[in-house]
Amino acid sequence: MRRHRTAPGFLLALAALLAGTVAATGSAGAAPGGPAGETPAGTAPAAARAVPLAEQRASAAFWTADRMRGAAPLDLSLTPAAAQSLRAPAAEGGATTVVPGTAPAAFPQAGAPWTGGGAVVSTSGRVFFTFQGRTASCSGNAVTSQNAGTVITAGHCVKYQGSWHTNWVFVPGYDNGQAPYGQWAASRTLTTPQWEASEDINHDIGAAVVAPLDGRTLTSVVGAQGLQFNGGYNKRMYAFGFPAASPYDGTKLIHCSGNSSKDFLLTQDHGLGCNMTGGSSGGPWFTGFDEATGRGLQVSVNSFGYTFLPNRMFGPYFGDVAKALYDRAQTS
Template sequence: MNRHRTALSVLLSAGALVAGVLTAATPSIAADAPASFRQQHTQGFWTAERMREATPLDVTAVPGAARTPVATAAAPTAVAPTAALSAASPTAFPQAGGAWTGGGAVVKTSGRVFFTMGSRTASCSGNSITSANGSTVMTAGHCVKYQGAWHTNWVFVPAYNNGSAPYGQWSATQTFATDQWAASEDMNMDVGLAVVAPLNGQTLSQAVGAQGVLFNGGYNKKMYSFGFPAAAPYDGTKLVYCSGNSGKDFLLTKDHGLGCNMTGGSSGGPWFQDFNEATGLGTQVSVNSFGYTFLPNRMYGPYLGNEAKAAYDKAQTS
């Protein structure tokens, strides 16, 4: 992400990012803007070359942009992962950014997201999560909709490896965002989801597994974040992670914050608590979202409150 920002001329994004390519105007979106989009695809569009050349999205937030109340808290709501968790080992903790070599479930559940945005191709990151339909990916809101327009040709490539898709390309049938992101692109609610079509007779979770999710889980936790940063010094070819003690943003949002040097393309990658390095399983509690230009090497991710839970419920039952 070209180092980040948020409302005071602060660049947003940890992942949809590439070096200052876009300058966003305040989105002009009605308050009742639809919070989902039916996807259409061009068969064979995402060749290995197109995936390698996809630009990590760069987005900016404009001073005075509309903001909604911070995430609404409630009692914690947990969705269990596909395998039992055990205590996390501390061997790679903390870590400000490096290639993930530990293996485990996270290698298969996480992946790159590719889409078209107007006339350009772009990339983010995402993660397969446990859901009623077995076909749900969680990512950032700006990785499904930005500047009032929904992205198209949206695919998820789990375990992406330098142009190859070892578990296939999973095409979205419908993408979702929180109601608040869809209406005003408020950074507190930068959460997106996609429902993908079955592939080779299997759902996504049958093919690669799925991580658990926790809503209203609180702040100040030990966390691991993952993604496929594609802007220098990274190149989008490998899964990268950060780990450390998270804290609450004290500036312009109520997001989680974590020391992390991931760059553009990492947006939408998962944040876990209770992460087990041996199994690669954890409980997802956020996504890579943005950073501030004046606070290098620090990433922020939205708090998954009632609004994110509502979007998740719409996606998993669609």
């Protein structure tokens, strides 16, 4: 993870049942709180890019094992001036949960390879794309959705510097150049209106809808994790990702766990003790994570870190804006 001296630098190269719960299983789930895909009052619709069919078809051939191994962890940073423009998000609504989870077990040491097995091994994966003429990587996670093909990641993992990434694929369960569950090409990529307009780090959240592969949907193959919105701060969490910058090499699923807290500096994000590096951006943060099943409720993604807090990373709060993004994605 690259860390800026005085401002956050993004991680790239870096959901307890509550009111409004909707139970969903397997590969499908209904978004709670109003008609499917309805944008919460006062929330702008998510920004989206429809991926041309020719590009979708070409992506499978483009991402060879060697090209995946060689993809650079996209590394971004903000200037001090940009840090001053960070805005706190508007007040969020009441808690909403999609798919209930179970209480967390004991917490292992941060920054360790995940050896516990379970659903997270197949729902999480690496994200590959082309950015400004070069191959790059992030992380992502398959979530319960009406279209059975929604992946949640970071905003900068779908769009940056005014340009949408191309050749975007999700490789769940990535294993050193191998794709045990296949490569899933995006038919649509999306991000929050705040990230699209000004790269507001408080809303550094992205999503992709991936096309069926060999006649099957993503979550019918790899399963899906639930989500929680407006769940509050200061929770025990697990974070996962595929960091590819030293001392990691992108070949293993890495996790951190512990008690999270709210960022007291520049953002409204969650903070968690973790030493994951570039390439882990977009990897999921779970609350209510059960080590035995590898399941939890996703409440954030790996986003950024500060240079003066080298073993702590931050992820955006999943509130109304995140829910609007999810609602649009899952009905696309």
